[in-house]
Amino acid sequence: MVDTPRRxxxxxxxxxxxxxxxxxxxPLTExxxxxxxxxxxxxxxTTLCIVFATARVAFALLVAALAxxxxxVAGALKFTYLQTPVLAPDLEYFVNKDTIGxxxxxxxxxxxxxxxxxLIPALLIVAFFGEPPSLLRDRPVAVRxxxxxxxxxxxxxxxxxxxxxxxxxxxxxxxxMWITINDKSFLTxxxxxxxxxxxxxxxxxxxxxxxxxxxxxxxxxxxxxxxxVVAILEESTFDPRILKACTxxxxxxxxxxxxxxxxxxxxxxxxxxxxxxWTSEFAVLTGLAHTLFGAAGLYAPYNLAPRVxxxxxxxxxxxxxxxxxxxxxxxxxxxxxxxxxxxxxxAFYDGTEYGLGWESRDADLLKVxxxxxxxxxxxxxxxxxxxxxxxxHQHGPHMxxxxxxxxPYDKPLFPGTFRPKDLDDWLNLNLGxxxxxxxxxxxxxxxxxxxxxxxxxxxxxxxxxDHQPSFxxxxxxxxxxxxxxxxxxxxxxxxxxxxxxxxVKRKFDYPVLDIAFLGALTLDIAGVPKDPxxxxxxxxxxxxKGRYLDCKDTNMVASYxxxxxxxxxxxxxx
Numbered sequence: 001m002v003d004t005p006r007r008x009x010x011x012x013x014x015x016x017x018x019x020x021x022x023x024x025x026x027p028l029t030e031x032x033x034x035x036x037x038x039x040x041x042x043x044x045x046t047t048l049c050i051v052f053a054t055a056r057v058a059f060a061l062l063v064a065a066l067a068x069x070x071x072x073v074a075g076a077l078k079f080t081y082l083q084t085p086v087l088a089p090d091l092e093y094f095v096n097k098d099t100i101g102x103x104x105x106x107x108x109x110x111x112x113x114x115x116x117x118x119l120i121p122a123l124l125i126v127a128f129f130g131e132p133p134s135l136l137r138d139r140p141v142a143v144r145x146x147x148x149x150x151x152x153x154x155x156x157x158x159x160x161x162x163x164x165x166x167x168x169x170x171x172x173x174x175x176x177m178w179i180t181i182n183d184k185s186f187l188t189x190x191x192x193x194x195x196x197x198x199x200x201x202x203x204x205x206x207x208x209x210x211x212x213x214x215x216x217x218x219x220x221x222x223x224x225x226x227x228x229v230v231a232i233l234e235e236s237t238f239d240p241r242i243l244k245a246c247t248x249x250x251x252x253x254x255x256x257x258x259x260x261x262x263x264x265x266x267x268x269x270x271x272x273x274x275x276x277x278w279t280s281e282f283a284v285l286t287g288l289a290h291t292l293f294g295a296a297g298l299y300a301p302y303n304l305a306p307r308v309x310x311x312x313x314x315x316x317x318x319x320x321x322x323x324x325x326x327x328x329x330x331x332x333x334x335x336x337x338x339x340x341x342x343x344x345x346x347a348f349y350d351g352t353e354y355g356l357g358w359e360s361r362d363a364d365l366l367k368v369x370x371x372x373x374x375x376x377x378x379x380x381x382x383x384x385x386x387x388x389x390x391x392x393h394q395h396g397p398h399m400x401x402x403x404x405x406x407x408p409y410d411k412p413l414f415p416g417t418f419r420p421k422d423l424d425d426w427l428n429l430n431l432g433x434x435x436x437x438x439x440x441x442x443x444x445x446x447x448x449x450x451x452x453x454x455x456x457x458x459x460x461x462x463x464x465x466d467h468q469p470s471f472x473x474x475x476x477x478x479x480x481x482x483x484x485x486x487x488x489x490x491x492x493x494x495x496x497x498x499x500x501x502x503x504v505k506r507k508f509d510y511p512v513l514d515i516a517f518l519g520a521l522t523l524d525i526a527g528v529p530k531d532p533x534x535x536x537x538x539x540x541x542x543x544x545k546g547r548y549l550d551c552k553d554t555n556m557v558a559s560y561x562x563x564x565x566x567x568x569x570x571x572x573x574x
Contacts, residue, residue, distance in 0.1 A: 007130065008058070008130065008131050008132075011058045011126075011127060011130050011131055012057060012058040012061075012131070014058075014062075015057070015058040015059075015061035015062045015127065016058075016061060018061065018062060018065040018066075018069075019047070019061040019062075019064060019065045021065070021069075022043065022064065022065040022068055022069050022072075023040065025072070026039065026043070026068055026072050026186075026187060027039035027040040027042075027043060027187060028040075029184075030185040030186075030188055031183040031184065031185040031188075032172075032185070034169065034171045034172050035172050035187075035188040037169070038162065038169040038172045038188060039068075039187040039188055039191075041158070041162050041169070042068075042159065042162060042187070042191065043068055045156075045158040045159040045162065046063075046064050046067075046068075046159060047060050047061060047063075048060075048151065048152075048154075048155035048158075049152055049155040049156050049159065050063050050064070051135060051151075052135070052147075052148045052149075052151035052152035052155060053148070053152050054128070054133065055133035055136070056127070056128065056131050056132075056133060056134070056135075057131070057134065057135070058127050058130075058131045059124070059127040059128050059131055062123060062124060062127045063124060066120050066123065066124065068187060070116055070120065071086065071187060071190055072186050072187060073112065073116075074086045075186030075187075075189070075190060076184075076186060077109060078090075079184065079186070079473075080470070080472055080473045081106075081109070081274060081275060081396075081470055081472065081473075084275075084276070084298060085180070085184070085185075085186050085189045085190065086186065086189075086190050087180075087189065087190060087193035087295050087298065088190065088193040088194040088197055088295075089197050089295065089296065089298065089299050101358075105397065106396075106397055135148065136148070163191060163194075165195045172192055173192045173195055174192075174195070175189075175192070180192075180193070180295065193295050197295065197296055198294075198296060199294070199296045199297070199303055199304065199307070200293055200294045200296070201292070201293070201561075201565050201571060202292045202293075202561050204558055204561050204562045204565070204566070205558050208555060208558050208559050208562060209555050211559050212543070212556065212559060214532070214535065214536035214539055214559075214560070214563045214567075215532070215535060216530065216535035216536075216538055220528075220529060221504060221505055221506060221527055222526070222527025222528070223458045223502045223527060225457070226319070226320065226321070226384040226458075226526075226527075226528075227384065227457075227458035227459050227460050227500065227502070227526050227527075228384055228385045228386070228387070228452070228457065228459045228460070229316065229321070229384070229385070229386045229387070229459075229460045229462070229522060229526050229528075230385075230386075230387045230389070230448075230452060230459065230460070230461050230462070231386075231387065231388045231389070231462045231463070231464075231522065232389050232390075232391065232445075232448070232461075232462070232463035232464075233277070233280065233281065233284070233388070233390040233391065233463075233464065233466050234391050234394065234441060234463055234464065234466070235277065235390060235391045235392050235393070235394045235395050235466060236394040236395055236396065236465070236466070236467060236468065236469040237391075237394050237438070237441060237465035237466075237494065237495070238465045238468050238493065238494040238495055239253075239256040239267070239494075239495045240431075240434070240435065241256070242267070242480050242481055242482055242490070242493060243431075243478050243479070243480055243481075244478070244479045244480065244481055245414055245423055245478060245479070246431075248413060250408065250409070250413060250435045250439070251435065253438055253439070253441075254442055254445075254446060255441065255442045255445040255446075255463070256495055256497070259499075261449070261453050261461075261499035261500060261501060262498070262499050263498050263499060263500055263504045263508065264496070264497075264498045264509075264510075264513075264521055264525065265495075265496060265497040265498065266495070266496065266509075266510060266511070266512065266513060267482060267483070267486060267493050267494070267495060267496075267511070267512045267513070268464055268465065268493065268494045268495055268496040268512070268513055268514075268515055268518070269486055269487065269492055269512050269513070269514050269515065269547075269548075270283070270465075270466065270467050270493075270494055270515045271283060271289050271291050271492070271515065272290075272466075272467045272492075273467055273468055273470070273489075273491045274396075274467060274469065274470030274473070274475075274491075275467065275470065276298065276467065277390070277466045277467065278301050278334055278336070278339070279298065279300055280466035280515060281300075281301075281339075281390075281466070282300035282301070282304060282305070283515045283516050283518075284312065284464070284515060284518050284519055285311050285312050285313065285343045285388070285519065286304075286308045286311050286343070286519075287310070287312070287516050287517070287519050287520060287533065287534065287537045288304075288308065288516060288564075289514075289515075289548065289549060290304065291549070292561075300339075301334050301335040301336060301338070301339035302334075302335050302339075304571075305335075305338075305339040305342035305343055306342045307571050307572045307573075308342075308343075308570060308571060308572075309533075309568075309569070309570050309571075309572060310531060310532075310533035310568070310570050311343045312343075312386075312519040312522075313343050313344035313345050313346075313388070314343075314344035315519075315523065315528065315530065315531055315534055316386045316523075316528060317344060317346070317386075318529075318531065319384075319528045319529060320383065320384060321383070321384045321385065321386045321528075322347075322376070322380060322383050322384070322385055322386070323344060323345045323346050323347075323386040323388070324345060324346060324347040324348075324372070324376065324385070324387055324388070325340045325345045325347070325348050325349065325387075325388045325389070326351070326365075326368065326369060326372060326387065326388070326389040326390070327340075327348065327349065327351050327389075327390060328351040328356045328357075328360060328365055328389075328390050328391065328392040329351050329352060329356065329357060329358065329392065330350060330351070330352045331348055331350040336348075337350070345388070349368075349372055351365075351368070354368045354371070354372075355368075356368060356392070358392065358395075360392055361393045361440055362393050362440050362441050362443075362444035362445075363440065363443070363444055363447075365389065365391055365392070365444070366444050366447060366448060369387070369448070370451065372387075373385070373387065391441065391444075393437055393441070394434070394437045394438070394441060394469065396469050396470060396471070396472075397472075398429070398430040398431075398433035398434050398437075398469060398471060399430070399433065400433050401429075402428070402429060402432050405432065405433070406436070409432045409433075409435060409436040412425070412428035412432065413431065413432055413435065414427070414428055414431065415428070423478065426471075426472075426474055427474055427475075427477065427478065430469070430471035430472075430474065430475075431471070431478075434469060434471075445463065448461070449461060449499065452501075453499060453500075453501040454501070455501070458500065458501060458502045459500065459501055460498065460499070460500045460522060460525055460526045461498070461499045461500070462497070462498045462499075462518070462522045463496070464494065464495065464496035464497070464515070464518060465494030465495050465496075466494065467492075467494060468491055468492075468493070468494060475491065476491060480493075482512075483511045483512055485511040485512045485545075485546070485547060486511075486512045487550050493512070496513060496515075498521065498522055498525055500525055500526075504525055506524070508521060508524070510541075510545060510546030511545075511546065512546055512547070513541075513546040514541075514548035516537070516548050517537060517538075517540075517541040517546065517548065519534070519537075520534045520538045520541065521538075521541070523538075524538065533564060533568060533570055536560060536563055536564060536568075540560045543556055544556060
């Protein structure tokens, strides 16, 4: 009997404690008991695989603790910042230099990532070389080798069978997307999402009771000259007056209110929170919700953009427009350049070529817009133009110290002014930053309106918020006031506004408008003829009073999906 050195015993005790902490704060905190059993099985099977493969117990325990623990931490952080857990496609689409640039802007995230990159390999190296192979070391070499091989194969088999969607844990697979992104079962959601990387279509009942027609027969109300159409995606922007605490003058901004040019405006329901701007781009440019397509929908620029036939840029191009996109950062970010090409834009202007980047303010983008717009009109004076531009400055984090902001934002604006939950220092910091940047957005929008709507040429200007800012998840703590038509999740509400410098006879008044209808509504005001998809999209908007996936008439939505995906085949097969 060989005595075990003290350092080896200490290493094993440390590994055992880490493993126990993993199980206690990982698998045992999953949302349901089947998910807990599923993840415990994965952890144990993985540990046994490594034990039999290396004959090192402490090393195996630490590998499992650190690997699964890292997934849990990553899932929790991504949920906090983007309101979605870590899913399998993240390995392909989020692990790149652009994401590293984003993470570098958040000191806490950057610190966690650096610590993980440094500490995890260091601990595993220490564990591997600090513990000699000890499994069955008193048995003959042949017996030891046989047991290790058979044990590793058996553990691997358990792991493979457990990960099969039709295996013993089939109940934890194929959860509805809404549950997947909200139940905080970070391990289950990650491992089962490998089964969800394939784009799926919405389920359409075999029999649809109500089959209305989807052909829109209505005379257009168009100006004599085709108007330019300018659409501005306002990053992380919403009307702060939906916050019950936001009653100060700083909360009221002109860009959210109607004036003589306004043709439609109000609250907008979106399909993402705290991040995922590209999904709001997808919704506006295609008239579809990314949530229709399962987990794969989160990666619309990669796997949906190439397959959608009917898009807003293509619709406008068919009417004689030139469609251009002005992007505030590198076009390599999340496949943006390629996605915009798939959506049907004629030209893509990369912001980095014009000196734009993460620190660019709305005023900087306006200067770039004016330059590009003037160049385009000079080169093609008789062709109407569709411009889609994104702002960036309102993007998080909202953590500039208040003392560095101009007055009145240089001090807390909400020092214990709201009950039952006062706005603490963190919320005052984030909301103060948000309102200061909103002031800049409002000023830019006023200048843009003066430039576009003040001239003689007909123009439609549409701008909207892509999602609410996260404030690292703290924005949920601020009570909100939104109409019941917005649904139960007030964090999915932003704003929209559509203006024109020519009269429009029809009135468009919705308590809340779904973002998937925003493109067709803009076509209405521009007086552009619609293809079969946008005709149907318009009719669904009118029949459901601006609501989409939560439309009270579920048969209507089912009939619409049947028409869109089965009749006109908007989503091509791969």
